Amino acid sequence: MYRSSDRLVAYYHQRMSSSICQHLDSFKHKxxxxxxxxxxxQFISVTTHESRKRKxxxxxxxxxxxxxxxxxxCLYCVFFGCFTGHHIHEHSKTQNHNLAMDLSYGHIYCFTCEDYMHDKDFETIAKKQKHRADKVCGARCVQYYMWEPTSQELQVLKDNPQRKRISDNSxxxxxxxxxxxxxxxxxxxxxALTHTPLLRDYFLADRHICQFEDDPxxxxxxxxxxxxxxxALNCLPLVFYSGKSSPHTPYKLLHLVWTHARHLAGYEQQDAHEFFIAxxxxxxxHCRGTNGPTNNSPIHCNCIIDQIFTGSLQSDVVCQSCKGVxxxxxxxxxxxxxxxxxxHMRQQRATSSTQAVCDESEPKSLIDCLERFTRPEHLGSSAKIKCSSCQSYQESTKQLSLKKLPVVASFHLKRFEHSSRFHKKISSFISFPQYLDMTPFMASKIGCTGSGTGSTDGSNVNTYINGVPHNDNKYCLFAVVNHSGTIETGHYTAFIxxxxxxxxxxxxxxxxxASVQEVLDSEGYLLFYHKQILEYE
Known part of the structure; x- marks a missing residue:
């Protein structure tokens, strides 16, 4: 398992002191x-059949x-609240109870510090209860044990108090x-891929099992x-996390992509989005998930690629006659x-003699693009569908929404327009935020409001951290790919x-x-956002 020195340092300081949270120290004292x-x-390390039923x-x-x-x-009173629905947050705010305990693992969340806190005394209790449950249940009881540094690792940290933090070594x-x-x-x-946090952690932990046994x-x-x-296998320091700063020549990677995606072979300029998908x-x-070898359908795969990048899109077709969905x-x-x-706008312009028809505003921001992406679309009389309820062909509307959010949300702004008459690049500025809330575009949210703009009655509960909305559908920007030039010739660069x-x-x-303002002021072609809160299943 890959262990960062920062994690060891943090754990060392926690072991040397009782707690790193003054609110937790105050609670213990009182x-x-x-x-x-x-x-x-009673609720985590349960050992008997009756206690499990009660839980x-x-x-x-x-x-x-x-x-x-x-x-x-809540650690102050008898109250259970869900973190996802923010009911435990509401209880903390109204009752001024700033500490709560996660009932899955026993971790303590401080609503004042806005983070989970580790404490030596509480961890000692948890360890004793787990060992007690192991003795009672034996093999029937599966306990989760938090990783701890060994005594030798703690001694190294004690002997070497002066350490250079990784963040300072850019x-x-x-x-x-x-x-x-x-x-x-x-x-x-x-x-972009090498700076995707979960993908980086997966490879640094050496989790990959090669399927090419004959020719890796x-x-x-x-x-x-x-x-x-x-x-690497030949014991030579390699590439991104070796500490070297000299450029790397990715000829082997290019050769493998050419071999397995032949439509990209050759030295002519290719589209970065097409290369990303390929x-x-x-x-x-080439991955192997926990459910065995992957197949051609990502929805049935549990490989690391699909765990990180795969979400699901829901398409609702509504019959205009019976309103069946x-x-x-x-x-x-x-x-x-x-x-x-x-x-829809192009079709109306093509069939109308006036230019003023369907004066639909073009998107100015990523939010505008997503709102238009999830907006109901009337399919028209030329695209009637057979309704299973009406048993006849009827006009209908179609609406897209997000059923399941991916860990990494990647957005492709379609700047290259190809038609039978012309090819052009759309260079208009599309603003995009550093933090993105995807809640308004979820299937459940759209289903309640009937549009892609989310709730306007305040039912979308958010907490705010330093002025930034904070909830489980919140994303943070970590990479941007830009294209400069024309559709015939140009150059790609990236911010990471x-x-x-x-x-x-x-x-x-x-x-x-670069500064974050330079990133947000860039044109933007591919945008990569990482989920801030990861749900366990």
Whole structure:
């Protein structure tokens, strides 16, 4: 398992002190440890059949009365509230009870510090209760044990108090890529993938199992793994996380993509979005998920690519006669968003003699694009469908919404327009935020409001952290791919986020510091957002 030095340092400091949260220290001094021990024993480390029945019966949110995941218990009073629906947040605010306990793992959340807190005394109680449950239940009881550094690792930290933090060593994880002849499109996608947090953690933990037993050199996932690993099989330091700052030549990666996606072979300029989708497809086919070898359908796959990038899109077709709804759910890897006039607008302009007809405003921001993407569309008399209820062909409307959000949401702004008459690039500025809330575009939200604009009655409960909306559908920008030039000739560059708040511009072999404002002011072609809160299943 990959262990960062920052994690060891943080854990070391926690072991040396009782708590890193003054609110937790204040609670222990005033109320003691008894409430935590009782809740842990009765609702987490249960050992008998009766206690499990009692837990199942009582583990519901006191507000919505649902047995939801991420249930938390107030440490001050008898109240269970769901974290996802923010009912535990509301209780904390109204009762001024700032500490709650996660009923899945026993972690303590401080609403004042807005984070989960670790404490030596509480962790000792949890460990004793788990060992007690192990003795009683034996093999029938599966306990989750938090990782702890060994005594030798703690001793190394004690002996070496002066350490240089990784965040101060900016070239760790940053490598320029040599352009092999019009391969800037590939270099940008490689930079985005290597800075995708969960994908990085997967490869650094050496989780990949190669399916090419006869010839591992043909596996694209193995090659991606070599981009991440500090030491290769020949014991030579390699690539992104070796600490080297000299540019890397990705000739092997290019060869494998050409081999497995032949339509991209050749030295002519390719589209970065097409390369991104083709690379995900090859990586998906070369991965092995926890459910065995993957197949051609991403919706049935549990490989790392689909765990990170796959979401699902719901398509609702509504009969205009009986209002019957037919829904279909499809997996998606990215969102391709139109920037020009919609198809409906073009059809109306083509059939009308006046230019003023259907004066639909073109999108100015990513939010505008998503609202238009999820807006109901009248299919018209030329595209009637056979309604199963009416048993006849009827006019209908179609609306797209998001059924399941991916961990990484990638947006493709369709700047290249191809038609039988002309090819052009749309260079209009489309603003995009650093933080993005996808709640208004979810199927459940659209189903309640009937539009893609979300609720306007305040039912969409958000908490705010430093002025930024914070909920479970919240995303943070971590990479942007830009295209400069015309549709016939141009150049791709990328902005990537390193660590928490450092941005860099990647122009093939050149790596330059950038500000977040430079990123947000860029034209934007591919936008990559990472989910801020990850739900466990």
């Amino acid at each position: 109320y003691g440890l008894n409430s935590y021990q009782i809740i842990y024993k 199942a019966r009582n583990s519901i949110c006191f507000t919505c009365r649902l047995p939801v995941s991420r249930l938390h218990s 070239h760790i994880g940053l490598r320029g890529l040599i352009n092999l002849g019009n391969t800037c499109f590939m270099n940008c996608i490689v930079q 050199s043909m596996c694209l996932v193995c090659e991606m793994s070599r981009l991440f690993q500090e030491v 690379t995900l497809d090859v990586l998906h086919r 037919s829904s279909v759910e499809d997996p998606i890897w990215d969102f391709s968003l139109d920037l020009g006039p919609s198809l 986020r390193q660590h928490r708040d450092q941005w860099f511009k990647c122009d093939d072999h050149l790596i330059m510091r």
